[in-house]
Amino acid sequence: MINHNRRTFIRHLILASCTTLLPVSAFSAQGAELEEIRSHRIYVDGHNGRNSNDGTESSPLRTIQSASNKLPNGGDIVIREGVYRETVTVAYAHQSFSNYPNEEVTVTGLDVVTGWSLYKDGIYQANFSGFETQFTQVFANDAYMQMARYPNQSNGDMLSVRESGSGYADIVVNNAADKNDTTSNKRVVFNDMNNIPDDYWVGGYFRGISGKTWQNPHGRITSNSGNLIQVKSELTDWTKNNKNIPGSGWGFIFHLNALDVAGEWYAQDGKLYFKPEDNIDVNSLKIEAQKREWAFIINGKDNTSISGLNIKAASLQLKSDDTVIKKTSFRYIFPYFSRANYNSSFKQQGGIYVNGNNNTFGECYVAHTWGNGFSIEDGHNNTIHNCIIEDIGWNAQFTSSVLTHAFNTTISNSTLGSTGRFHIRFNDKINILYNDIFDSTRLGQDAGSIEATSGSAYDTALDIKNSVIAYNHIHDSSTLPTSKAVASNGNSGKQFVVALYLEDVKNYTAHHNVIWNFQTDIKDDGTFVYLGPRRTTIENVKYYNNTVYNTHYRIRLWNRDRQGAINSTNFTNNLFAGPMVDLESTNTLLKCITHENELNDANPSDTFVDHLNGDFRLRASATDAINKGKTIAGITNNFVGSTPDIGAYEYGQPAWVPGASIARPCFAPMNCDEATPGAKAIPKK
Template sequence: MNKIVYTLLIFLIFNHNFYATNYYVSNNGNDNNVGTIDSPFKTIQKAADIMSSGDICYIREGIYREEVIVSTNNLTFKNYQDEKVIISGADLITNWLPSDIGSNIFEASFTGAETQFSMLFVNNKRQKMARWPNNETDEMMMPEDVKTGYEDCQVFNTRSGKNGRRVKFPNLSGFPVDHFKGGIFRGIVGKKWINPMGIIESSNDTELTVTAISDDWGTNSSKMFTDNGKGFGFIFHLNALDQPGEWFEENGKIYFMPPVGKDPNDMVISAKNRKLAFVLNNRTNIKVDGINIHAASIAMKNTNNCEITNGSVQYLWPFFTRKGYAVSKTEQGGIFIDGNENLFKNMYIAHSWGHGIFIDGGRKNKIENCFIDNIGWIAQFTSSIQNFGDGTIVTKSTLGSSGRFHIRTNNKIDITYNDLYDCMKMGQDAGSIQSTNGGNWGVPLDLKGAEIAYNRIHDCNTLTDGNKEFVLALYLEGCFNYTVHHNLIYNFKTDVVPDGTFVYLGPRMATIKDCYYYNNTVWNVDWGLRVWNRENRGDVENILFWNNIIDGKANDGETSDNDRNVNSLLAKLSFKTNIRNITGNGNALFVDANQGDFRLQTNSVAIDGGTEVSGITDGFNGNAPDVGAIEYGSSFPDVGSNIDPEDISFELISDSSTLSTNSSDLKKESIVVYPNPSNSLIKITNLSNNYIEKISWKLTNLNGRELFTGKALTIDISSLPVGVYFLTVNKTKTFKVIKN
């Protein structure tokens, strides 16, 4: 082969982006265009269909209501010049008509969603599904607060089979017979990881008769009736639609109660229709950068080396019912990953009845600098991150409020430099980080050298329960071959039964070994170490607890009143150079434990009190390693995500961009005016958020006469006659405004 030709061939092979094409998408575009910046496509899917390896799709500001199926490898989808881009699983609902079912209730046609239930949004903000009692707040996971839409209830066995289950709400009265017939009962009773659900057969005064959906309820499982079946519950039903902001879907229609005096036809209302915004199945080297996903999720089955960065995924999964209670990907939703070396970085992931991220398999998937919050409103074995993958990495991320677990893993995972707090808001008997051998009580689970290090794990509680309120930082039951070191763990306390715990090991009926706990600081917990030697068939080998500070008020021992023979296991654990005798407020050890400052005080007994551990205490100050997570003279590393959720808002984003598609106009400010037409209020927003505080405007009539001026972002035009007006923003951009 000619040397020049050969060299050119090699150049082209290793520089496949040399002839890459940039495509552009805009709300103002047309799929019959050529996809240039001056002639953009209208849909992202159009670009995805024609792109070749190495191509980039730049997306202009606005909302794109579509599911994007990617069928080519090595592509990039990116927002253009930091403009705000949303891909939504919700579609606009229009043509609202007054409904005859109640005052100030409107209805519109709705064909239904791909998910079991839908979600309704006004200006992309979630509205509340009609329920009794009303949720008067935005809080979804505080059932003990009467304003959050839960009431005291009790479930009963009535007869065999799923029919005829009985529920009593002491405060449910004053409604006609069968007022809630056909609705959904959801309870948090008994073992608070089961959560009974059912379809209401009849209602009469304070009682419901229910057909059980939950298997344990239908089979009279004793787990359902722990503490006499008492707990919390609510009812979803169209007849519960009685406050502004509520909605319900039924029989091909969606019903909505707007604020008093508002016409929903003047509002931007959408309902969730699609499960997914991006489908990246069987793809390699796909980058999704700077994209916000709303009311939808991402599918990544057999997906490798893909990156989802610098964006958000919110309102992933709506309400759902299910028969079982164990982990389920298909029923519980979430971002689905099954592949190798995929990266989620700089992402805000929040607001879901189900999971956050579900890693179903693959190797070395990574979650870095993500903020995952408000996950698992349904609670049934939901996780902010559920991991079945091998070698998963979770680092420098923040995991906030969750109905149940922060991280639940069945395989090797490294969890480092994270901030984890406020788990277990909707249940009991679980913890922030959990791994368990499950029903294989005699077969230990190999975590393959997993590392849990340099994390803050703190401030977690459970629902109040007179029987059991077990909440743990580390629920590593029947697991072996892992290391836990240099973690700050504090404020695991429960309300009635003192059950807040540092670590539970099991092993139940298994033999666990090679578990290492070094240099952790554990404070303000009810329990230290807990084990369960079930039927005296559990055993431990080479379990080391060295250099740890553990609250002196915390006991060690069993997890069950029926299995107190645990001393044989505790005696086999290796305890070395730990500090366990410090009580009170910790001032003898720490700078300020009450404020989460666990740096060591001068002359603390922890200084130089530890044992050297290769690879763990390397680089210590002084004559020997210190005890605890922080060496004297040092500070704990910065942990958690640097993402501020307050910086992320979808509420003011329009479907229609007002930016010109002409390349000479691309530097202009991205001003949006909506709704337009309107009969009352119009709003102004600057999508880039760079100069929102500098906006000023002038409203004139067709003759140029000035009517109003101002700087407020909301303009009341209700007093104007019907007609056409001109709104000039920042003296440079003029919009035609229609008063209808």
């Protein structure tokens, strides 16, 4: 049989305490009027139902779509256990979709692939075409399978590059040698690729991470000889010979000729190729490939509710208001994708797509994707509460656990772990409260766990309208490690990983956050906060009662062309443990920041209960911090003693607790009692 323990990577995120279903927690009532509308109830049973039935429990419908079509005034759609292979376009407002009590329901973009015949060398082929995304995803007996890749991805960690089995090779992108060539023909050297026949990779797909700012050159391979491949660029900047792209880095090749181990697959010319383990009849396996992009489409149908469903290898498109999504999982949201430009639009990056108002996601599990977790393009007052979002952004570059350009988004009491680039990226008012946020920037650099920036608008400050970032743990993040070629000559290039990357941003408060372990590879470049302001003026910026440990820098500024300015920016009651410095090349704007009642370079062993295990409560011996803070209205309420303490925790008060309270779910075929060797452990609180 296929070795699921080896081939399935998701198990490394599962703890022994995980449960099959997300725990139930009551949500607020929708109101008497809505309850009356939803008194109509229809049942769906994919095994025993018929769409000609009346929809009662004893005479259920077969598809979810048929049930939605039958409720023009809204109502409840109760779904019996099973796998539903459909895109449900919600037909009317005020409809709710939920699983039958204690039964597991999966809505999937996958279709079963049959009709296999031998291709060659233990590889089988079957007809498969017409999928809605640029690439597809394949599963065998419910386990995620890898696209045929050189080198092989075998360690199960899609966010690693240097570790054995990561699926990345050491490369040099050589378009510096072709600097006068603005055609799309480019050259890449795979340093350790040996004994590959000429033109073996022709027609395949190259993807790299290279250059000064870790660009992502990619394109179709036109020839190869020795360890050199020629690539037709599909990245605009690479075609134009952007100076940031050439250099050392990492890369891989997708190609049918790379299909050399059991569990790999490749889709090409209307056929799907798959290699089972030796002596296994491929027709005895349930092999599924992604056909549909969306599991649910909710456009203009307000007051929709989804509860207790599992969505696999598909996503949700939500262009409505007052929708509630609760106790629902979204896994393998988006397959591999490429794009022509350095940045990209919301839908190009996948993710749960939201464009609307007053929508709520609660007690959801969102994990495993090449793109974003959430893509909230527009609207106001959307909420993500008590969710787990992890293993996001395998494509890196500008992927985020949550990308939002909407107004007054709230992300609260959630756990955000392991992402290729950003965790939360935004450009309007936001509330980030009581979250546990860690392990960002696994496949990138020059980024922040939480980021907002005015982008190319150097002369304009981004107004985030009294946003609040408070009571969060933000920790244990680094950058993409330096490749062997770069490390050998001691040139680490630009790295820069930041807890709060708020460039050219004004009008916000960050208080009672605990930040620790922001480190970089070779070059010391981990930072608590980066402020800009480049060529603009930032103002009304407040940092109160934060605790920071084990970062290289405290405050970083960039006074671009000496045209930036800082007004009314105040740091008060912050506790900085261990040596860290401020950095600005001109050293003029640092003097514009006000510092009050702060403790710098505190000894962590004397100050914290257990800093090595993430417990930053104050010890009784922390006399330099206890009762040494300044009273700040609305910020330091309920302090103990004569004055507030310095730092994020008040000695003598119960410690606030960040992160989600739901259990991480477990899905077949996981063995939830095992941990994958080499997996990144969930840090202790």
